[in-house]
Amino acid sequence: MDPKDVYFRSVPKFETSSERFQWITERVFIGVGIRKPTLVELQIFEVC
Secondary structure, three states, X not given: OOHHHXXXXXXXOOOOOOHHXXXXXXXXXXXXXXXXXXXXXXXXXXXX
16 A cells, blocks of 8 residues: 555544643544655644
8 A cells, every 4th residue: 555545533532640731631632644655743732
């Protein structure tokens, strides 16, 4: 299968026990990705 024919959509959810990074658990994110020959590239965006 040609890698340019494969794409991803995601809604990542983050968990942390760190107070410093607690903010990331309270936000909504969406992600898109593509498969390349040697890796998968993801881009994650915060929904405002």
